[in-house]
Amino acid sequence: MPGEFRRVHILVLGAFALGLDAYVMAGLLPEVAADLHTSESAAGQMVTLFTLCYALAAPVFATALAGRPARTILTAALLLFTAANALTALAGSLPVLLVARALAGVGAGVYSPMAAATAASLAGAQRRGRALALVMGGMSVGTVVGVPVGVLLADQVGWRGTLWLITALGAVAVVGILLGLPRLEAAPPPPLRERVRVLARRPVAAIAGVSLIAGITSLGLYTYLVPFLTDADGGGTVGTLGAMWAWGVGGVAGSLVIGRIVDRTGRPYVLVSVVLLLLCLSHLLLPGAARASWALVVPLVVWGAAGWALQVPQQHQLIAARPEQASVAVSLNSSAVYLGSALGSALGGVTLAAGVAPADLPYWTGALVAVGLLLHLVLVRTPERATAGEAVRS
Template sequence: MPTPTPTTPTTPLNRLYVLVLGAFALGLDAYVMAGLLPEVAADLHTGEAAAGQMVTVFTLCYALAAPVFATALAGRPARTVLTAALLLFTAANALTALAGGLAVLLVARALAGVGAGVYSPMAAATAASLAGDKRRGRALALVMGGMSVGTVIGVPVGVLLADHVGWRGTLWLITGLGAVAVAGIVLALPRLEAAPPPPLRERARVLARRPAAAIAGVSLVAGVTSLGLYTYLAPFLTDADARGTDGALGAMWAWGLGGVTGSLLIGRIVDRTGRPYAVVTVVLVLLCLSHLLLPVAARAGWVLAVPLIVWGAAGWALQVPQQHQLIAARPDQAPVAVSLNSSAVYLGSALGSALGGVTLAAGAAPADLPYWTGALVAAGLVLHLVLVRAPRPRTEALTTRPTARTPESATAGE
């Protein structure tokens, strides 16, 4: 995938909303299928367990497509890659809407996952390049905000729409959004010339060097904890005596409200502080505390909304400073580095839902699940503090760093 050349650092942020629309469609598509599962299974005359594999296929193809195609498409202009990815995503959703059997459905969801996996990191890298260094955080937050709004607001709307026009109608809505985003990118997105693609060996090193690998490791842990707990939120509420499943919808809205708020505000925080490493540290602390406080707050009525909002805000906000660090550490390979992070998040999400089920099947009480996920967040915080170090001030680095490039000189930047 190309490395966008920042030739237009003063591009107005409103020119980036075509990328946000595509991200919104991705966020809606990635999560709405779980809510449509019973209707899809009944319509295709198959079991819910079998139909549920459409979510697994999408997630895995998303995770695997990002780094593979980031390397395979190196050297192509950013607008070309974004257009092709969204065209594939849009066509795959149209195929999903037309699917008459499980096999076609799974193929369609796999193709949609590939398109999403190519688009998402490329959109983030392109937005950061167009916005310039001083507005990089806000640009990344716009793209992440599009995904969060698509998930938090778009998913309930999509499920309600399905009640009136069927699940296929919701897929046609996503198809239409994708088509509009494609037109917007072709007509409104400035052209970015791609930097010459580096050798394959150099691209592979991006995945192996400590800063990028460690940052992606933290994102993997965050993905495991967030979806691992969110998937089993209703059983947790029932076991914790928090009005049972009757309170699940309100809890999800509180989590979603926090997610939208966090994803939209985090960009300004990163830009104003100029310290994404420190921001990640604070966000991980808040994420850990919110998980550990959930079992206690669940017994205190409306107080439960506080850790839920903080959890949603911290979980969605985390990836903006993570992407910022990756781009700063490897500006010559920004799309490859960001795609690694996207894959880590989605692999973590897949692992989280699976591990949550395994933990409960092993006899763990649902009410204790936040303690397990809180401990994992704490492990991610340790990983961040030990392996993702904040860089030395530039003046100090210039006076103390040897001329030859050493592995230590490649630590993650702020």
């Protein structure tokens, strides 16, 4: 099993490329709009299309591709993702750009949940949390480290150069999977009716619902971090870049540490409760901390850590609840997170347009996190004792 666990690292590079690609385009928006002679609002739809296709691709293609070897699915997904990024780099018009971003979102939406399920399978019960954390950590590092580097690279070689970098990372990840990942036999695909039942069952539906709410609040508020800092007068000391780095450093730490905590405690349900509580408190403390100089760093770091750490125990709960359909259940959770991200950005804009001050937006998102915590406490039930016992026996 230790040898198999080491193979999990093969999946991390692909996750890193996904994390970079998912967020860097927002930072490159002005350059892309100017190059394609279009408005920033029109070019911004490339982010919306990527996110929506990511959310929709996960459950649809998990159904269509179920039963095929994991290596085949991962390779096909990364090939599509890589080709789509190459097409993005070559795009000479807005329609071509939008199609390319949609295809990249499909590839990412297929790869991410399959990589998580494959990592859990390779690691076994005792190291499942660490394996999931490695894949999630690859995405968070791609976001936190890769996005600033990508934006800085774009200043030197243009936005297309950054896309060629992502394309190269995807190609290397494909080679790594083909050469280093063992062939894992997948279970026969269940009928569509059974897949609908997976979502309809309380543990899966409730867990996905909590992930949806977390996506709305955490990533939705992040979209409006700059207006919040400006309105709350917190950007003068920490600064926008400093605030983003504080959030990102917390995200990397949370995504990497949470796996060992899950494995050692064997209590993902309890950990989700704690993480949601921390996420709620960090949002509610943001407005006050923004007026207290460097105190703002604390809730930002906690927010980033909790937001990125949440999905590891969430995925752990889903796999424990439906082990025979792990990839399907995890794909539903992945869709919920990215659909929540898209909804969060939209709802945040609607809330601000309705007259809510940007400085007060964290109060609204904090209250919504509290709803998610209540949903988790009341409706989510996972066989933790059985899972812990399985880990001990292994």
